[in-house]
Amino acid sequence: MIINTNWLKQYTDFDYSYEELGDRLTYLGLEADPVPNPLASIEKIVVGSVSNVREHPDADRLMVCDVFDGKKTRQVICGAPNVKDDIKVPLVLPGCQLPEGKVKKVKIRGVKSEGMIPAEDELGLSDDHSGIIILPDDAEIGQDFRKYYSERFGSNFEIDLTPNRPDCTSHIGVARDLNVLTENELKIPDTDFEEDGDEIEKYVEVNIHDPEACPRYATRIIKNVEVKESPQWLKDRLKSIGLRPINNIVDAANFVLMETGQPLHTFDYDRLNGEEINVRMSEDGEEVITLDGEKRELDDSVLLICDAQQPVAVAGIMGLENSEIIDSTTNLLLESAYFNPARIRYGSKYLGLQTDSSYRFERGVDPENVIYALNRLTNLIVDLANGQVCTGLIDNYPKKIEQPQPKVRFSRINKLIGQDFDPDWVVDKFEKLGCKILDKDKNSVKVESPSWRPDLVREIDYIEEVIRIYGMEKVKSSRTIKIQPDYSRNDRYNFNRVVRDKIASYGYQEVYNNSLFSHEEKDFNLFDLEPVKIKNPLSRDLAYMRTNLSSGLVTTAADNINRKNRDLRFFEIGKVHDLNFDKDNKADEYEHFAMLLTGNLEPVSWKYGQRRTGDFFDLKGDIQGLIQYLTGKEAQFVDSEMTKENYNQIVKIVIEDDILGYICQLNEELLDDQYNVEEQKVFVFEGSLEILYKHFTPEINYQPVASYPAIERDVSILVNTSTRVGDVMELIRNNGGKHLQEVQFYDLYQGENIQENKKSLTFNLIFQNPERTLKDQEIDQQMNIIFNQLKKKVDAKLR
């Protein structure tokens, strides 16, 4: 909402500078953003007077005129249709930099021109190019046009109004709030006019069919008005806040709206059918044509203003074409009403139509200001358009809206703010706010809220007023803050942080992907979750809550690969959802973590030459390392017995009896078809963070370091190529006796010197007894047991 400084001064005195005023308003909770002045950076324009307008000897449409700039007379060429003798205009002097370019002394078809008379668009004031700007006669010749302009039009603020402050949707409202600070008197314009027509009851009767939707409806009738152009002062006011003047009647109604915050409507009385106004709810399917020319179909819940036959306005939102003021209008019916805010919000939303009027009604106008605004408008119209005001007014207000009367305890104010306030100061400020003081003692004050402040209902609302008027900035910051001991450690939030740091330390980059995805497209759903559908999605691609993190990681990786970043390690930690109708929120929520690896593991190195390409075993190792680090446990990698089109192989990862997750290689055809990624292998892991947290063991149990020497043995065997190394290691471990400490697999060989269907495996075994030195004989015996078992179980041959 735009507030103009000149306009504001009409209702209150203040001597703040523009910047100070903005700060004061902002600190009152009326966030005031400065509106840049279009003339701010334009110099060299003065007020001049035009004389001796004559035709250009050599150009049909151009005129030559003399313009006196206060010091000398300049010859200026002008092509505007409205240039004439004895007018005052802004004169742009040579050298002036306008938005469109620099003005220079020129010769046009042999005649020199020493300046320019601008139209509004040429100064960036509006987009009007219909003619030059003509200034009122009282403009002082020779003065800086910028100064003249800002004195005449003032400066603007854009107020970002919070929804609880409908009282400040007008200049009087803002002035009233400002006065609580400055303690100035509010200057409310008088509404003197003569009632010299017939009794109003002769012309109209008002029936409110739904008093809840329309608690108050008031009207006056003015006869024999003259519809014409508004006077300069009124046009200036409207133009200063960016409104386009239309005619004196419409302009007067708009002016009073911006002045008082009360939206008003003017009907052409002669275009109404019958002598009645009916305020009623629309019927389902009813159609109206609003002032903007749109045909609109209604449901059964939009409030309408109707004459004896048909709707003439959508209440509080917009008038209809059928009763609009036109040039021939002579008799007026004025409307000033209080409509239920929720009703107007509904209608505005239903029609997708927000107007200056609906903006105010849906926040709640002042129900006790309805008559003042009606009289103010009547007063203005009589002044501007003559006319006779019918005697009396109709004020249909069946049930007075009572204002709340809360009791405010001084101790409560102090307790909540943390600073002691003087009760007299508090009561004084409440009075300044417009409250009635009903009762007061040393502990509390009972107030009746002003009718323009629907937000002041409870004690707490008044405590907010205390801090607002005193100034939040001035409230002392406490010298200390209390700290509540928090003994929790390694909670879920911190656990996630540990996981994140560890995975990043392995060389993975953390990414964030959207939680919303398109479920239909690709199936990465390893945990078989049922996706939760959004009723009102942004698009079909974002219609479900994700069931997995892998699809996002793969898309992110593919996008990078397509940008020629081929060596990637990404990870993400995030929530996934599973539809569950038994839950209040219709979903089970799980937290997953996922890792993706593709391309080379390190940059080219002068020292190591060939780069290592990451594969399944690198990803597996990272996961093993992570599990070791967080749980101290060894994970099992087992067949998943699961097939998904997206994956070549799926290996399940188990910690004790819990499924942690899956590690997979992506199907290469899918990569090519769906992601345009060729000749690159992509490996993905996705797991449950809850399971990892369940096994999280941050404690370390120290084991004494053995002081007796360890004995190492290597064993090389030949086995069938189909024998799994993991099974062989398991056999060695199970048969190694109690002194076998470690088994390392360190060489896998197939090829030359070895039978075709055989492979050579080499293990390093470490034996140790913490209590004594082991004898070679003991180890030899144990090695025999191991080898016999290998021979028996996997048909191994010693090499």
Place this chain on the structure above:
Amino acid sequence: MDIFDEVKDSIDQFHQELSELDVEERAIEDFRIKYLGKNGIISNYFNKFGQIPNDKKKEFGKLMNSFKNEANQAIESLHQKLNEKQTKQEFFDYTLPGVKPVEGSIHPLSKTMDDIASIFQDMGFSTELGPEIETDYYNFQALNFPENHPARDAQDTFFVDDKVVLRTHTSPIQVRTMEKQKPPIRILAPGRTFRNEAIDASHYCTFHQIEGLYIDEDVTFSELKTTLYLFVKKYFGEDVALRFRPSFFPFTEPSAEVDISCFKCGGIGDDCSLCKGSGWLEILGCGMVDPNVFKSSGIDPEKYTGYAFGMGIERIAMLKYGIDDIRLLYGSDKRFLQQFKQL
């Protein structure tokens, strides 16, 4: 002692010393003089040749010659080693690039969230989490949003059904915590939130918030101010100014918004692109917990007071790191992520 034994001892001693000798010019020269010099050990033995019985002379000569040869060879090889060592040192090119570890990176949103959380954790706030898919009750009703509040429109909120939404803020965690825990409550609620907004440079349908809640018998607005001063100075720097201005949120009263002085223009404003000339950057909303919120959670608003504050992680991260398009934060480019390797 027989002279043969003496020579053998000398040879052993020679081996011992050789094995311990530093490959240095001075040490090698001293070693050479000791054994091969004019008055060295070997010469001295040769001088005793005359005293050897004739039948042993041949044997003695053989022993001594081999000792002398060995000594000569050893010295020669020492010189060679010395030479090699010196040569090697001259060619050691320490400018060759070091072999760097491959580092991953933490996402700027995680970093921002963690940095903020750490400051409040040090002030005794513990973390509480809540579901991303929420009921209308926790997301709106219990937080004192009136039935027809604009935020409840479909234009702003994603609905799963009439009573279930994707949470539009982290504030439902406040209510959930108040239901299960008696005051004093001092919690931090970080998490992902959703708004039904078309995606562009400054809007994304998914975003993150962190908020704090403190409820006890004598929590004041004054203490809220100090707490947030402390946070702002620790996070944005000691020189940053901040201001509180009245605002409106359904679940707090009084409510305030907090601005910090623009760290790009230093609060001067003018043509600053970051603060749009105002000199201030809005960073968080806060206020005293509204009594209606206490009532819906069964906490006595007469006995207890509380404050709450909340901020958008995307906004803070974008301000802090100078990121001008929110879309960069989601589904990211490696070259973007790489820049967050630094602590």
